[in-house]
Amino acid sequence: MRIGVIGAGAWGTALAQVAAHGNRPVRLWARDPAVAEAINTTHSNPLYLPNIALSPSIEAVSDPAAMAEMDALLVVTPAQAVGAVLATMPVGPKPLVLCSKGIEAGTRRLVGEVARAIHPHAPIAVLSGPTFAHEVAAGLPTAVTLACEEAELRKALSARLAAPHFRPYATDDVTGAEIGGAIKNVLAIGCGVVEGAGLGQNARAALIARGFAEMTRFGLARGGRAETLAGLSGLGDLVLTCSSTASRNFSLGVGLGQGRSAADLLSDRRTVAEGAFTAPVLRQAAAEAGVDMPVCEAVCRLLEGAAVGEVIGALLARPLKAEGV
Ligand SMILES: NC(=O)C1=CN([C@@H]2O[C@H](COP(=O)(O)OP(=O)(O)OC[C@H]3O[C@@H](n4cnc5c(N)ncnc54)[C@H](O)[C@@H]3O)[C@@H](O)[C@H]2O)C=CC1
Numbered sequence: 001m002r003i004g005v006i007g008a009g010a011w012g013t014a015l016a017q018v019a020a021h022g023n024r025p026v027r028l029w030a031r032d033p034a035v036a037e038a039i040n041t042t043h044s045n046p047l048y049l050p051n052i053a054l055s056p057s058i059e060a061v062s063d064p065a066a067m068a069e070m071d072a073l074l075v076v077t078p079a080q081a082v083g084a085v086l087a088t089m090p091v092g093p094k095p096l097v098l099c100s101k102g103i104e105a106g107t108r109r110l111v112g113e114v115a116r117a118i119h120p121h122a123p124i125a126v127l128s129g130p131t132f133a134h135e136v137a138a139g140l141p142t143a144v145t146l147a148c149e150e151a152e153l154r155k156a157l158s159a160r161l162a163a164p165h166f167r168p169y170a171t172d173d174v175t176g177a178e179i180g181g182a183i184k185n186v187l188a189i190g191c192g193v194v195e196g197a198g199l200g201q202n203a204r205a206a207l208i209a210r211g212f213a214e215m216t217r218f219g220l221a222r223g224g225r226a227e228t229l230a231g232l233s234g235l236g237d238l239v240l241t242c243s244s245t246a247s248r249n250f251s252l253g254v255g256l257g258q259g260r261s262a263a264d265l266l267s268d269r270r271t272v273a274e275g276a277f278t279a280p281v282l283r284q285a286a287a288e289a290g291v292d293m294p295v296c297e298a299v300c301r302l303l304e305g306a307a308v309g310e311v312i313g314a315l316l317a318r319p320l321k322a323e324g325v
């Protein structure tokens with residue numbers, strides 16, 4: 001199975017490196033020809049994944065037509081760009097493996113739903129989990145969820161993408177896998193705020209646990225399964241992203257917690273902090289589904305510039321309730 005990767009940011013490049021293990025040929029599409037040129041000439045991606053030597057069997061291209069020869073395509077652009085980029089790609093009946101984490105603004109569709117609408121003949125899979133790109137690219141042990149409704153394809157993709165340090169766990173719950181990855185980015189911003197404002201470890205653990213209850217409520221309402229939400233792509237990724245400044249979302253939250261504005265923090269970023277885009281869409285999607293998500297709502301308010309003390313105070317002053325989802 002010849003693998004093509006769409007998107008040469010940190011995660012697309014790391015996934016190309018995984019798929020190229022054992023010197024298997026992989027084609028990596030970069031929007032910017034200069035990025036493709038740098039990858040081909042230096043076998044590295046200094047802009048998005050510095051200090052990692054890439055396999056010479058990765059060939060970078062910037063012409064979408066070059067992806068026509070591939071057997072399966074991994075989609076790894078920022079979530080808000082998936083629709084526009086996929087519309088330019090020669091997909092047809094090729095499987096699409098969605099690796100971006102988010103919900104599309106305006107339509108409130110998960111990335112898999114966006115792909116299905118544009119390429120209705122392409123089978124859909126989702127690869128998601130606790131995966132900092134630089135660790136995966138450095139060959140550190142990593143496990144992911146690989147979701148696909150079609151059993152044969154699920155098996156084939158798992159076998160093709162597995163590597164000695166990279167272990168996919170299979171499920172047919174595509175929706176559940178997508179929802180975990182999208183929502184954890186919003187919650188990670190909240191945990192970063194807790195860190196930046198010095199609110200302590202108890203508060204961070206409370207936010208992770210109550211945030212997970214929100215993720216589960218929303219995931220079940222959209223048709224995902226509880227076991228997926230409690231797995232690698234849900235709880236696993238939530239714990240990772242809520243624990244480290246290696247996360248762009250957590251770091252954004254740290255800045256907010258220190259009193260800087262979202263506009264200021266986002267203005268000097270080349271790399272994507274998906275939670276900032278997902279939060280307002282999630283607020284609408286939750287209202288539409290009738291799901292109460294107070295922690296995600298608090299993150300929206302913080303991104304809009306509300307004061308940390310006021311937002312945390314309002315969260316804590318909510319009526320007391322029973323624990324559970
Ligand atoms: N970096 C990580 O550790 C992980 C990231 N992800 C997800 O993968 C997706 C991509 O993230 P990264 O690779 O980290 O992003 P990045 O910020 O490193 O790079 C983004 C890439 O997308 C390109 N890009 C930006 N806007 C575009 C547009 N409008 N059209 C086409 N290309 C565009 C940029 O040129 C760049 O190549 C996100 O949804 C992220 O949540 C998932 C797992 C791990």
Ligand SMILES: O=C(CO)COP(=O)(O)O
Nearest residue numbers: 129130131132247248249
């Ligand atoms: O999705 C990720 C880890 O699984 C990467 O997290 P950040 O986008 O917050 O860096």
